Amino acid sequence: MTAAQARATVTSEAVVDTALTLFAERGYHGTALSQIAEALGIRTPSLYNHMRSKHDLLRVIVDRTTAAVLADFHEAVEDVDDPVERLRRATRVYAHRHATHRREALVVNRDTGSLEEPHRTELQQRRREHEHAIRGLIADGVEAGVFMVESPRLASFAIREMCVSVARWFSDDGPLSADQVADQYADFAVSVARGCATN
Amino acid sequence: MTAAQARATVTSEAVVDTALTLFAERGYHGTALSQIAEALGIRTPSLYNHMRSKHDLLRVIVDRTTAAVLADFHEAVEDVDDPVERLRRATRVYAHRHATHRREALVVNRDTGSLEEPHRTELQQRRREHEHAIRGLIADGVEAGVFMVESPRLASFAIREMCVSVARWFSDDGPLSADQVADQYADFAVSVARGCATN
DNA sequence: CCTACCGATCGGTAGG
DNA sequence: CCTACCGATCGGTAGG
Numbered sequence: 528m529t530a531a532q533a534r535a536t537v538t539s540e541a542v543v544d545t546a547l548t549l550f551a552e553r554g555y556h557g558t559a560l561s562q563i564a565e566a567l568g569i570r571t572p573s574l575y576n577h578m579r580s581k582h583d584l585l586r587v588i589v590d591r592t593t594a595a596v597l598a599d600f601h602e603a604v605e606d607v608d609d610p611v612e613r614l615r616r617a618t619r620v621y622a623h624r625h626a627t628h629r630r631e632a633l634v635v636n637r638d639t640g641s642l643e644e645p646h647r648t649e650l651q652q653r654r655r656e657h658e659h660a661i662r663g664l665i666a667d668g669v670e671a672g673v674f675m676v677e678s679p680r681l682a683s684f685a686i687r688e689m690c691v692s693v694a695r696w697f698s699d700d701g702p703l704s705a706d707q708v709a710d711q712y713a714d715f716a717v718s719v720a721r722g723c724a725t726n
Numbered sequence: 727m728t729a730a731q732a733r734a735t736v737t738s739e740a741v742v743d744t745a746l747t748l749f750a751e752r753g754y755h756g757t758a759l760s761q762i763a764e765a766l767g768i769r770t771p772s773l774y775n776h777m778r779s780k781h782d783l784l785r786v787i788v789d790r791t792t793a794a795v796l797a798d799f800h801e802a803v804e805d806v807d808d809p810v811e812r813l814r815r816a817t818r819v820y821a822h823r824h825a826t827h828r829r830e831a832l833v834v835n836r837d838t839g840s841l842e843e844p845h846r847t848e849l850q851q852r853r854r855e856h857e858h859a860i861r862g863l864i865a866d867g868v869e870a871g872v873f874m875v876e877s878p879r880l881a882s883f884a885i886r887e888m889c890v891s892v893a894r895w896f897s898d899d900g901p902l903s904a905d906q907v908a909d910q911y912a913d914f915a916v917s918v919a920r921g922c923a924t925n
Numbered sequence: 926c927c928t929a930c931c932g933a934t935c936g937g938t939a940g941g
Numbered sequence: 942c943c944t945a946c947c948g949a950t951c952g953g954t955a956g957g
Contacts, residue, residue: 556755557840560952573926581952637836641756677910684895685888685914692887711876714923715884723922724913759936772942780936
């Protein structure tokens with residue numbers, strides 16, 4: 528089921544998925560509902576059988592994605608005690624998600640600002656939660672003497688954005704798999720936290 | 727000269743500057759010319775005395791910024807031979823620029839895709855030039871035996887985006903100056919390139 | 926799922 | 942620098 532067909536039958540999921548593709552490509556404000564409808568092979572008003580509004584499509588996308596990021600994190604670090612390994616796993620799963628869910632990442636990072644209140648604040652809160660979690664892992668490692676950074680806050684910013692950026696270039700047709708990229712980025716993250724720049 | 731005043735006199739630079747602020751805040755497609763005009767205290771059609779089109783405003787912003795990034799780079803590494811110091815200086819100046827030119831960075835990274843051809847391709851070409859330059863520094867260090875990464879390409883992606891992200895959180899009112907942030911990010915970059923994750 | 930249609934707003938032009 | 946105005950398109954509704 529790809530594009531225009533006679534008397535298409537469309538689901539809510541298909542609408543979200545198509546919105547995801549187009550929002551990622553052109554941005555939320557750069558995408559018209561008519562384009563989403565056309566990609567699904569229906570007329571614009573028919574979309575309203577499957578969604579509340581354009582804004583709600585964005586809200587759903589951002590909501591799901593940030594929830595999944597937090598779930599990933601907790602699953603990745605549970606049952607692991609070593610601070611280095613905890614950071615490695617947390618960053619690996621975060622980078623991995625950005626290779627396998629590129630569209631979601633692009634939309635969240637580009638268009639969260641277009642959310643209306645109270646959604647915007649709620650979502651930023653959830654992203655902050657992930658940032659604080661990563662920052663905590665780094666601070667734990669510093670306390671344990673295995674990491675050496677001046678500011679866990681700065682390091683967490685740098686490490687997280689490094690992982691996020693995978694969404695901007697990763698391709699399934701590229702030379703490296705999502706797993707391979709995630710492993711290397713996890714190494715980058717640990718290198719940053721260890722702080723081996725000064726000799 | 728801030729907002730609405732009776733019979734304002736506006737310059738081309740003021741229009742670009744105001745566009746920069748609003749594009750950074752709401753995105754290119756999320757900003758109306760009427761909002762730019764209002765911020766300048768004039769009517770929308772009067773903008774056309776100082777610009778060619780909305781699209782051209784974006785083009786000018788992206789064009790200037792990418793040119794400045796390349797100029798920064800070349801000035802930073804000239805007369806430096808040590809590969810470690812070359813990477814340190816290149817990333818320091820890049821991070822520093824993203825702290826001091828936040829709006830420009832946000833617009834370039836968010837809205838370059840909204841440029842029409844041939845501008846879009848031209849500008850991506852210029853960004854690629856910077857990426858290749860950073861990649862080259864890393865490859866030089868690997869060859870010299872001072873850096874240790876599997877893929878200079880991946881490392882350059884990670885390091886560059888790390889620096890870019892400074893624009894997303896830096897504040898003049900924050901605890902760290904642009905210089906201090908730039909120094910720490912340069913350390914992060916060198917740590918990544920040295921590859922001290924595996925023990 | 927459709928056609929018909931809404932008010933609002935968009936970027937931009939004419940003409941002074 | 943302005944007023945007056947353009948066609949196009951926006952997100953969304955009515956009603957079936």
